[in-house]
Amino acid sequence: MALNILTRRQVCPEDDFLIEQHDLLAFSLANPTHAEGKTQDHEWADISLLETGIVRIEPKQDATISLVLSAGIHGNETAPMELVNQILKDVLDMALTCSVRLLVIFGNLPAANLGQRFIEINMNRLFSGAWKKEEGFEPQRAGLIEKSIADFFADGPQEAQRIHYDLHTAIRGSKYPKFVVYPYLHERPYSSEQLGFLEASGIEAVLLSHQSTTTLSYFSSELHQADAFTVELGQVAGFGQNDLTKLSEINKTLRHLISASALPSKAAAQIKVFQVIDVLNKDAQDYQLNIDADFENFTSFDAGFKLSQSNLSHYLVQQEGDALVFPNTKLPIGQRAGLMVREVSLAALNQV
Ligand SMILES: [Zn+2]
Structure with missing residues (x-):
């Protein structure tokens, strides 16, 4: 393991410059394991850096949606990190109105710096408390991410709609390059509004999970009753090598959700749905x-x-x-x- 990458280091003035530039991704990659928390009180919102790679925005106006966007839970899945970073930058620049409560999470920054999926443990197997049975960076980070999400949902208005999109890309190709895993709902109904959002976002297929898991989307779905999904957005590439125009549909729908605080009204019609029939x-x-x-x-x-x-x-x-x-x-x-x-x-x- 490359220990130097896991070593804490102080935020230097250069890093503050990255925050002022509203480039959370660059700041987080420069501070992969720790950053001092800070809150800025703006006219339109309270903006908090909770830890490195975790930013929370609380608009001053009442918000009816609490939205979590996570990316980089697998460190080498860079396209969603770049997409979310650009959306967050536009929010912080006030180029994009933020009408929702928003929590942005970049998951595994030390692994991202190495271009690896993870350092020691696949982080997307560590949620719903599974991290408590393990030791090392990834379990600690998973615990921190869980707490950030739990606090975020708990601090919002009780009636607020809770939504979490956990964005990924895959190593393996797919007949449907963009698809989601819908966490097991334990008899709760599926959300037609969300299926409409996913179709409008260019998602071609939905895989209905058939059991409890330790993924991040299941954590938000089952423990916090959020509409939560593992969203696969095509294939892995390095930072700067992603063609974000391939993500133009979800870029548009996420921006609309954030600015208008509304999901598309059109129901899904074409999206393919698959259920699990056997486990090999x-x-x-x-x-x-x-x-x-x-x-x-x-x-x-x-x-x-x-x-x-x-x-x-x-x-x-x-x-x-x-x-x-x-x-x-x-x-x-x-x-x-x-x-x-x-x-x-x-x-x-x-x-x-
Ligand atoms: Zn992934």
């Missing part, structure tokens, strides 16, 4: 998935195709069109090697 588990050392190295998420198979095999088991595709997402066999025996999903009709979802 690596049950032996010789476990194999019969897929290409450049397999894309949501690729479907013919019925009867032998998708996996080991000396203990094999898996035959049940039905034409059943598809695989998140395949991974480079993990310990007993862990999840992929999810089998099947398309369901949007109209069949229990929506409110």
Whole structure:
């Protein structure tokens, strides 16, 4: 591990300059593990740097939406960080009106500095208290992020609508490059308003999660009753190498949400919806998935195709069109090697 990157250092005048330039991302990358908290009282809002990479904006006017935007929970997923940084800059420059309570979080800055997904532990497996069982930078940061979100929602008006978009990009390609994971709702209905927002944001597919997890979006959804999503926005690239025009739709919808404090009124019509029908588990050392190295998420198979095999088991595709997402066999025996999903009709979802 590159220890020097994890060492705390003092904020120097040059870094204050970055804050004055409203470049939270540059400031946060320069101060990856710690920054002194500070609050600025502006005519239109109280703006607080809670910790490095975490900014909270409380407009002076009553707000009916509490919005969390997080990016960089995986450090090498830079496009969403650049997108959110630009939106925040425009808010701080007062080029974009902020009519919502807003919490911006850049997740794993030491990993971002190294161009890595994480330093020691995948941070998106550490929420809903899972961080308490681990040690090191990522568990500490996950605990801090949880507290920032819990305080943010708790401090808002009781009736405020709670929304959290946790923005990511993927290493693997996808038949639907932009898709979301809708956290397991435990019988709560799906939000048609949110599905409309997601479709307007260029999201092509929704994967309905089928169980409790330790992801950040599940934390906000289940523990704070937020409309929360893990939003996948295409493929990973380095800082400065992202074509943000590919994110123009979500850039527009997020800006509209922030300035107008309103979600689009148009219901989703085209977005594909998938439910999990089977979990593939690596049950032996010789476990194999019969897929290409450049397999894309949501690729479907013919019925009867032998998708996996080991000396203990094999898996035959049940039905034409059943598809695989998140395949991974480079993990310990007993862990999840992929999810089998099947398309369901949007109209069949229990929506409110
Ligand atoms: Zn990610």
